[in-house]
């Protein structure tokens with residue numbers, strides 16, 4: 001049967017846009033169906049606005065704390081709506097890159113509408129029946145709203161509303177201390193809001209290296225952010241215009257609540273049953289080739305669960321593109337997936353944690369940890385907290401790395417490059433410019449030799465004897 005399209009993509013965010021633009025540039029016939037506007041969470045409610053807000057908040061913090069460098073100013077006058085204006089300006093500057101005009105210019109047919117599958121090979125939208133050789137579901141995720149009595153009635157914000165507010169809440173209760181809660185919590189606090197994080201786990205950022213997360217936690221405490229640990233938000237009531245939020249035996253009164261307690265896949269409206277596509281609460285079920293349970297329908301990005309990051313959505317998009325347009329031979333490779341949480345200090349990670357490495361390789365695991373307090377450039381910039389930790393095997397194979405400190409999200413890439421190219425940790429100990437923050441990597445890398453030397457009694461004795469002999473000549 002002849003079909004109209006090579007590929008129909010549903011969802012025009014980080015994953016869908018990569019598939020659409022690359023497929024069109026390869027001269028495939030492409031339709032992209034988007035229910036709202038192109039750009040997805042990353043542009044409108046995620047990475048772009050959050051990183052812009054983080055930057056404005058960092059400036060406020062630096063001005064407020066400039067005194068320790070001998071720079072004295074009047075107390076910073078924070079104009080919240082102008083800070084939010086910066087956020088909107090950055091979105092506006094990036095948006096043309098994701099505009100329908102740009103994609104149509106590349107040859108993509110952009111269809112705005114909310115459709116659904118009518119059978120295993122047809123997607124119905126705006127009264128049209130789209131048939132294609134392959135489909136890609138890239139509909140992303142939305143905030144999971146916990147069923148907390150009174151929350152709905154009292155009202156709350158999620159990442160979908162918070163970047164549009166123009167008045168600063170005096171106080172903000174945040175449910176969930178994952179990356180969203182932590183990045184936005186610190187930013188709002190720095191812009192003058194009293195922030196309380198409610199965290200169901202014993203420590204914030206529970207998916208990260210615990211020692212690294214502890215550095216962030218200590219920074220939050222030093223800045224005056226309240227953290228209620230190991231406690232779930234349980235009930236909300238409206239009292240005198242304020243929201244009264246119960247967490248365990250504690251009660252906090254706040255102006256606003258931000259819900260950042262995880263994500264749910266956008267799958268419900270697509271009539272996936274008709275297409276033979278299975279899913280659960282984490283997302284679409286996909287195989288290593290990113291085929292759903294219908295092999296002609298692929299999934300990528302947040303909607304398949306897993307690593308929910310923009311760069312992972314793009315990485316998955318490439319596998320989907322190759323398999324869907326040509327032959328389904330490519331398997332997704334998740335061996336080296338880096339990410340960063342853009343708190344201050346930043347926390348970046350790639351590969352295994354210490355615990356995971358020890359579970360897999362037992363005694364053959366070396367932890368190479370270098371504090372930023374031993375990196376002269378960090379000290380020059382007033383930083384004496386944080387560290388770089390590289391996890392290796394005895395043969396130098398890099399298993400993972402965890403950096404917490406200034407520009408950690410940039411510094412991790414040297415290790416990512418090494419891992420991607422199967423370089424040993426010694427490759428990181430080459431000349432690094434003095435004084436730079438990236439010396440944290442070279443200094444950590446050198447520790448493998450030092451640790452192995454410290455363990456090697458025979459070599460130490462041989463050298464001692466050698467030098468004794470040389471002195472006796």
Ligand SMILES: Cc1cc2nc3c(=O)[nH]c(=O)nc-3n(C[C@H](O)[C@H](O)[C@H](O)COP(=O)(O)OP(=O)(O)OC[C@H]3O[C@@H](n4cnc5c(N)ncnc54)[C@H](O)[C@@H]3O)c2cc1C
Pocket residue numbers: 010011012013014015016033034035036037038039040041042045046047048050051113114115138139140141159180266269270300301302303308309310311312313342
């Ligand atoms: C506050 C926040 C900060 C973040 N910061 C970072 C960061 O710094 N770095 C990072 O890597 N990641 C970050 N992320 C995660 C990142 O935004 C997501 O992983 C990424 O956007 C996922 O891309 P996607 O293509 O799967 O989904 P999206 O980009 O969300 O795109 C999905 C698209 O599908 C559309 N859609 C949904 N349902 C339908 C339907 N039925 N029919 C048609 N279209 C539909 C949506 O409108 C949307 O345009 C952040 C997320 C949040 C919430």
Ligand SMILES: NC(=O)c1ccc[n+]([C@@H]2O[C@H](COP(=O)([O-])OP(=O)(O)OC[C@H]3O[C@@H](n4cnc5c(N)ncnc54)[C@H](O)[C@@H]3O)[C@@H](O)[C@H]2O)c1
Pocket residue numbers: 146175176177178179180181183198199200201206231232233260261262263307308309339340341342
């Ligand atoms: N810098 C980045 O790359 C970045 C930034 C923000 C978000 N993201 C992506 O978005 C995803 C979602 O972020 P998130 O922070 O919403 O989710 P998350 O799942 O990472 O963290 C949510 C936290 O909320 C806690 N929680 C759940 N219900 C609770 C309750 N009732 N009371 C108190 N705590 C509760 C959970 O235990 C968890 O620790 C991330 O996993 C990440 O993939 C990435």
